[in-house]
Amino acid sequence: MRDPILLTPGPLTTSLATRTAMLHDRGSWDSDFNAMTADLCRRLEALVDGGDDIVCVPLQGSGSFAVEAAIGTLLPRDGKLLVLANGAYGQRMAQLAEVMGRAVVTLDFGETAPVDPQRLAEVLARDPSISHVGVIYCETSTGILNPLDAIADVVDRAGRRLIIDAMSALGALPLSAANLAFDAVIASGNKCLEGVPGMGFVLARRDALAAGEGNSHSLSLDLHAQWRYLQRTGQWRFTPPTHVVAALLAALDQFDAEGGRPARLARYRANCAALLDGLHALGLQSFLPADIQAPIIVTVKAPARPDWHFDTFYQRVKAHGVVLYPGKLTKIETFRIGCIGAIGRTEIDMAIDAIGRALAETGLAV
Numbered sequence: 001m002r003d004p005i006l007l008t009p010g011p012l013t014t015s016l017a018t019r020t021a022m023l024h025d026r027g028s029w030d031s032d033f034n035a036m037t038a039d040l041c042r043r044l045e046a047l048v049d050g051g052d053d054i055v056c057v058p059l060q061g062s063g064s065f066a067v068e069a070a071i072g073t074l075l076p077r078d079g080k081l082l083v084l085a086n087g088a089y090g091q092r093m094a095q096l097a098e099v100m101g102r103a104v105v106t107l108d109f110g111e112t113a114p115v116d117p118q119r120l121a122e123v124l125a126r127d128p129s130i131s132h133v134g135v136i137y138c139e140t141s142t143g144i145l146n147p148l149d150a151i152a153d154v155v156d157r158a159g160r161r162l163i164i165d166a167m168s169a170l171g172a173l174p175l176s177a178a179n180l181a182f183d184a185v186i187a188s189g190n191k192c193l194e195g196v197p198g199m200g201f202v203l204a205r206r207d208a209l210a211a212g213e214g215n216s217h218s219l220s221l222d223l224h225a226q227w228r229y230l231q232r233t234g235q236w237r238f239t240p241p242t243h244v245v246a247a248l249l250a251a252l253d254q255f256d257a258e259g260g261r262p263a264r265l266a267r268y269r270a271n272c273a274a275l276l277d278g279l280h281a282l283g284l285q286s287f288l289p290a291d292i293q294a295p296i297i298v299t300v301k302a303p304a305r306p307d308w309h310f311d312t313f314y315q316r317v318k319a320h321g322v323v324l325y326p327g328k329l330t331k332i333e334t335f336r337i338g339c340i341g342a343i344g345r346t347e348i349d350m351a352i353d354a355i356g357r358a359l360a361e362t363g364l365a366v
């Protein structure tokens, strides 16, 4: 008996080794746990080739907590954020900046187009008051891959600061401080690193983080305070998610054993290709053109039938051991299937089989 396969990043399917790492209770003051935190941060910094000038600040909560903390700490109170949006996560970044009372403008590319660096350059040239630019590397609400290198280039040449939400990208898609100018990369443990949910982290440039003192609107989401406390004591400022940290360290061991980022990307690419092939064989269409499809999550057009009900379909697929995601598009009926997690060809084949059976059972097979 195994758990259903979660193609819902995230939470996503984790390995037994990762879950087993959570079978111990650890004290937050304990030197063993402090050593684990230090080790975790060092390894996360290495993921972006961070030398001395990149520091990792871990944070309790889901990924959005880390986004909110990064924006609140790195964006000065009199700064202005331009959010490059092409889906729900871009909209969320703009919304959380607005809620904290910061000046924010959104450059919206709809739900089907990647960010256009040329239009970004034009907006930055027109508005010198924009101090920071926020971008989503892989927009998980559709699976769109944004052209990060070109975006970072435009922002850097315009003398502005870049904050990257790499939540569903870090650990799989290329991202290196050696060739990319950014102030912060935000991610969480429960996406491409295949840990369990419960913590995010920010990989920030040391000088940008140091300059963020006193910016935060929030006590618990103050990234600068979290960093200073960690530096001073080796401890998280408030109760740490000890089990989650242990699981993420175990997940990173498996990441290294697999061959690191290139190997993980290759597995996700193979998962994505097998998924697309299988869906097409069932007569289903994916939503995005191949050239902007990140190998992270696939948006699928629902069968164009009046009797389509996602909930019914979902329950059928789940009865065959596979859990899918609803769509997040505003205009057309879709559902989503993740390519990430501790899964490979076997699990993708099981998913295609489950979907095919669910379509047949509901009379929707094409």
Ligand SMILES: *Cc1c(COP(=O)(O)O)cnc(C)c1O
Pocket (backbone or CB within 6 Å): 009, 010, 062, 063, 064, 065, 067, 089, 136, 138, 139, 140, 165, 166, 167, 168, 188
């Ligand atoms: C998962 C994700 C987040 C964070 O979402 P939470 O539900 O708060 O964990 C943020 N941005 C992107 C692009 C994501 O994929």
